[in-house]
Amino acid sequence: MIVMHSTSRWTKVLTLSLLLSAVTPPAFSDRVASQVAAPSPSASSTQTGTNNKTKDPKTVAAERKELFDKISLVTGIPWSFLAAVDQYEKTMNTVKKRSVQLTLANIYFSEAAWSGMLNPNQLDTNPRSIAFFHGYGRDGSGDQIADKSNDLDVLAAMSEILGKNGVNQENLQTNLTNYYQNPRSVLRINQFAAIYEKLGTMDVNEHAFPLPVTADYSYRSTWGDSRGWGGHRIHEGTDLFAGYGVPVRSTCYGIVEEKGWNPYGGWRIGIRDLNNIYHYYAHLSGFQKGIQPNDIVKPGQVLGWVGSSGYGKPGTSGKFPPHLHFGLYRDNGNKEWSFDPYPSLRRWEREDQQRRKK
Numbered sequence: 001m002i003v004m005h006s007t008s009r010w011t012k013v014l015t016l017s018l019l020l021s022a023v024t025p026p027a028f029s030d031r032v033a034s035q036v037a038a039p040s041p042s043a044s045s046t047q048t049g050t051n052n053k054t055k056d057p058k059t060v061a062a063e064r065k066e067l068f069d070k071i072s073l074v075t076g077i078p079w080s081f082l083a084a085v086d087q088y089e090k091t092m093n094t095v096k097k098r099s100v101q102l103t104l105a106n107i108y109f110s111e112a113a114w115s116g117m118l119n120p121n122q123l124d125t126n127p128r129s130i131a132f133f134h135g136y137g138r139d140g141s142g143d144q145i146a147d148k149s150n151d152l153d154v155l156a157a158m159s160e161i162l163g164k165n166g167v168n169q170e171n172l173q174t175n176l177t178n179y180y181q182n183p184r185s186v187l188r189i190n191q192f193a194a195i196y197e198k199l200g201t202m203d204v205n206e207h208a209f210p211l212p213v214t215a216d217y218s219y220r221s222t223w224g225d226s227r228g229w230g231g232h233r234i235h236e237g238t239d240l241f242a243g244y245g246v247p248v249r250s251t252c253y254g255i256v257e258e259k260g261w262n263p264y265g266g267w268r269i270g271i272r273d274l275n276n277i278y279h280y281y282a283h284l285s286g287f288q289k290g291i292q293p294n295d296i297v298k299p300g301q302v303l304g305w306v307g308s309s310g311y312g313k314p315g316t317s318g319k320f321p322p323h324l325h326f327g328l329y330r331d332n333g334n335k336e337w338s339f340d341p342y343p344s345l346r347r348w349e350r351e352d353q354q355r356r357k358k
């Protein structure tokens with residue numbers, strides 16, 4: 001019968017590794033048992049009622065990393081790729097105001113997607129009937145229940161989607177494309193995976209002020225003001241006035257998405273962070289040597305220098321006093337929009353000042 005063959009490969013692998021750990025030499029079995037066969041309570045279910053909102057972000061980051069490492073070991077899918085999908089889903093949950101009841105993971109499945117479009121029971125948790133109706137729902141925790149508020153069940157489901165026909169890069173990319181049906185989502189997930197792969201951690205919440213707090217600068221809230229060049233546009237950012245050559249630094253962990261000339265922004269650079277926010281730095285006098293698109297950057301890393309480039313053809317400069325134009329843009333998967341960076345700038349400035357005092 002179809003339903004019998006559809007028993008989760010995941011559960012089989014998990015069971016297999018349990019068996020394996022019992023019969024193989026201690027060194028190997030310890031390693032497998034500690035990493036796979038016995039998921040830590042925090043990672044295994046939501047039954048404990050742990051609320052991550054009350055947890056230290058560093059602890060959550062470490063627990064998430066540990067969880068994706070375990071899943072990676074069982075499925076062969078790189079942890080950074082799983083983490084990137086999960087993190088992308090997290091950012092979409094935020095902008096789409098979706099509620100997800102998971103403990104550490106953030107992947108959202110609608111009821112219809114989980115149980116199967118034609119399943120008469122849209123709240124189905126039986127892995128067999130879900131499989132019969134071609135729902136994505138899986139049991140990854142081994143309790144015979146496919147629960148979309150259980151981390152392991154949701155990750156088993158997503159791993160099966162991503163790992164269809166094998167976990168090599170080509171298949172992973174094909175499956176990702178087929179699942180999201182949106183090149184923009186695929187691009188973001190690959191950007192996130194590249195960041196995680198390079199950094200080797202999910203502890204990436206730190207930010208920095210774009211200028212050294214020791215430099216001479218001034219700024220005020222100017223987001224939404226009308227501005228003078230290039231027709232009627234509102235001011236989508238904050239202007240930080242400083243002298244030529246003051247270093248411009250990355251405000252976040254992220255990946256260089258854009259670098260080069262733009263008629264409005266002059267020499268400008270854009271960094272995508274792991275919250276799917278685009279950090280835009282304009283009017284630079286030049287770029288830090290060697291910095292290229294797709295480079296992974298850290299908070300405080302120098303990207304270039306304050307200048308007055310822009311408002312014309314490449315190389316135009318000096319049409320206004322030197323300053324850094326800093327913008328933040330959010331992405332909902334289809335379009336981007338600017339939001340006021342001023343409150344973030346104030347916070348990052350304060351944090352940098354506090355770090356200096358330590």
Ligand SMILES: [Zn+2]
Pocket residue numbers: 235237238239324325326
């Ligand atoms: Zn500006």
